[in-house]
Amino acid sequence: MEYTFKRLTLLCGHYGSGKTNVAVNLAMRLRQQYEKVALADLDIVNPYFRAEDSRKELAAAGIDLICSAYANSNVDLPALPQELYRLTDDRSLHAVLDIGGDDRGALALGRIAPAILEENDYDMLMVINRFRPLTPDAESTVEIMREIEQAAGMRFTGLVNDSNLGRETTAETVLSSLAYGEEVAALSGLPLKLTACAQPLYPSLEGRIKNLLPLDLQSTF
Amino acid sequence: MADKVLMKGNEAIAEAAIMAGCRHYFGYPITPQTEIAAYMAKRMPKIGGTFLQAESEIAAINMVYGASAAGVRAMTSSSSPGISLKSEGISYIAGSDLPAVIVNAQRGGPGLGGIQPSQSDYFQATRGGGHGDYHMIVLTPASVQEMAELTIHAFDLADEYRMPVMILADGTIGQMMEPVSFDFDIKPAPEKPWATVGTGMKRPHNVVNSLYLNPAELEQNNFDRFKRYEIIAEKETMYEEFMTDDADIVLAAFGIAARVSRNAVLAARKEGIKAGLIRPITVWPFPKAPFAKAADHCSSIISVELSMGQMIEDVKLACECRVPVTLCNRVGGMIPTPNQILDAIRAAAKGGK
Numbered sequence: 001m002e003y004t005f006k007r008l009t010l011l012c013g014h015y016g017s018g019k020t021n022v023a024v025n026l027a028m029r030l031r032q033q034y035e036k037v038a039l040a041d042l043d044i045v046n047p048y049f050r051a052e053d054s055r056k057e058l059a060a061a062g063i064d065l066i067c068s069a070y071a072n073s074n075v076d077l078p079a080l081p082q083e084l085y086r087l088t089d090d091r092s093l094h095a096v097l098d099i100g101g102d103d104r105g106a107l108a109l110g111r112i113a114p115a116i117l118e119e120n121d122y123d124m125l126m127v128i129n130r131f132r133p134l135t136p137d138a139e140s141t142v143e144i145m146r147e148i149e150q151a152a153g154m155r156f157t158g159l160v161n162d163s164n165l166g167r168e169t170t171a172e173t174v175l176s177s178l179a180y181g182e183e184v185a186a187l188s189g190l191p192l193k194l195t196a197c198a199q200p201l202y203p204s205l206e207g208r209i210k211n212l213l214p215l216d217l218q219s220t221f
Numbered sequence: 222m223a224d225k226v227l228m229k230g231n232e233a234i235a236e237a238a239i240m241a242g243c244r245h246y247f248g249y250p251i252t253p254q255t256e257i258a259a260y261m262a263k264r265m266p267k268i269g270g271t272f273l274q275a276e277s278e279i280a281a282i283n284m285v286y287g288a289s290a291a292g293v294r295a296m297t298s299s300s301s302p303g304i305s306l307k308s309e310g311i312s313y314i315a316g317s318d319l320p321a322v323i324v325n326a327q328r329g330g331p332g333l334g335g336i337q338p339s340q341s342d343y344f345q346a347t348r349g350g351g352h353g354d355y356h357m358i359v360l361t362p363a364s365v366q367e368m369a370e371l372t373i374h375a376f377d378l379a380d381e382y383r384m385p386v387m388i389l390a391d392g393t394i395g396q397m398m399e400p401v402s403f404d405f406d407i408k409p410a411p412e413k414p415w416a417t418v419g420t421g422m423k424r425p426h427n428v429v430n431s432l433y434l435n436p437a438e439l440e441q442n443n444f445d446r447f448k449r450y451e452i453i454a455e456k457e458t459m460y461e462e463f464m465t466d467d468a469d470i471v472l473a474a475f476g477i478a479a480r481v482s483r484n485a486v487l488a489a490r491k492e493g494i495k496a497g498l499i500r501p502i503t504v505w506p507f508p509k510a511p512f513a514k515a516a517d518h519c520s521s522i523i524s525v526e527l528s529m530g531q532m533i534e535d536v537k538l539a540c541e542c543r544v545p546v547t548l549c550n551r552v553g554g555m556i557p558t559p560n561q562i563l564d565a566i567r568a569a570a571k572g573g574k
Contacts, residue, residue, distance in 0.1 A: 016227070016228075016229060016232075016398060047252060047336060048253070048396055049396075074335055074336050074337060074554075076252045076336050102259075129227065131225070131226050131227040131400070132226065132227055132228075133226045133228055133232060133236055133260075134260075134263060134264075136226070164227065165225060165227050165400045166227050166398050166399060166400060167399075168225070168400045
């Protein structure tokens, strides 16, 4: 995989597209290149399935987890962490930002978008999955993309194709989604920066897909 | 759409409802079922349907009442505390003999409880929930695929028997993601000559009502409705049996508890214990026959529930207390592990409790 990190990497997308798994894995990669790395969970939509699930793994890797005290606490309260401002104030920090789903989730960016735009050292990536019911093709995906951009007050800079069918994902599943990734890229005018697959599928797909990102999936149970 | 799509259980319900011809959804947000409303909000405007976020659960269920009286397929959804609020309206819908589909993605209770999964609304769902003598047909999906299948079935049953049908799910199956196939044959909705759609000056007015001032008339209305319930019990009871033929220890579990129980049955079989599982898919009407049959050859039954023991009463009635029935449970949002259930199976196999 070839990917040049900017100081901030923002991950947005339709909810259930796999943003949090991609975010955790990108943070691990980022940590291999930089000392001071954080993963920020800015999800204000979903009280379940949070980066907080990987707290131990992140701590072991020396990655700061910036998240609301209420993440995964069952307090169903949309809240942003007070450490949010570290992301824009401390420019020696490299970070991955995991933003909540859809336009509603992207509203969380509103407060810090001006500072991110002013510094201009960021990528804002849209995570896409053609097997999600509301994003089966390029048109519907770009429609949600525009809604997110409007809510965030920022434009995307690239795409991550994370098309998957959960536990039923095979190498064939990933290969069958490549055309979709290209179509979304063509229609949106954005570069397809990464294509993701679960780690066990990586050996059979390596070399067949450009910029393939293997994912260690967060533990479910 | 691709052959299969990756969906949350809540989304599967919403998409299946749309496939079944539902164009009127009225809801009010509550975790863990809000994805149903969010999905409807995105889809309904694109297909000429109505998504309406009501000012409360009570308003939403009464909008379902009105839409259903006008002959269209209508649905609402909520989670435990919200279903309590809807119960008055559900009673009116039952009393007016109207079809409706109501989804309950149960969470821990009582009171405001918590946002983690539960099955402790079993009594409320199977005994009616609101006031008066009535029942809902209650369907209990155990996978995201079944969330879709049973939703379509729910609309058919509601129209056929003119009564409310509940999808009794839980927070786990609502939130979990699994691949789903939507390759369904959709039956057209039946004619509804009783609907209040205007007389066209060609027939007397249709009246939809649950008020009967003449007690003899109200009594007859109740008798008639319960005759219909007998037909439903005979024709519409659904269940699944897993390794019960030679089972010595039989588990009873529905929904998410059945998924965990299935693993425990397999683990017990590996240890040489003949375990099996009866999974009710309708919990009203309750599948009495497989339990009566199991009581002929098993030594005990374990009811596995995410409640303090609610379905266990129906299990005891169904097997007429011919074998001991014990409870294996977690509550408050906790889920039993396969090992907890396996321990209960081991204890039962030794003749303990």
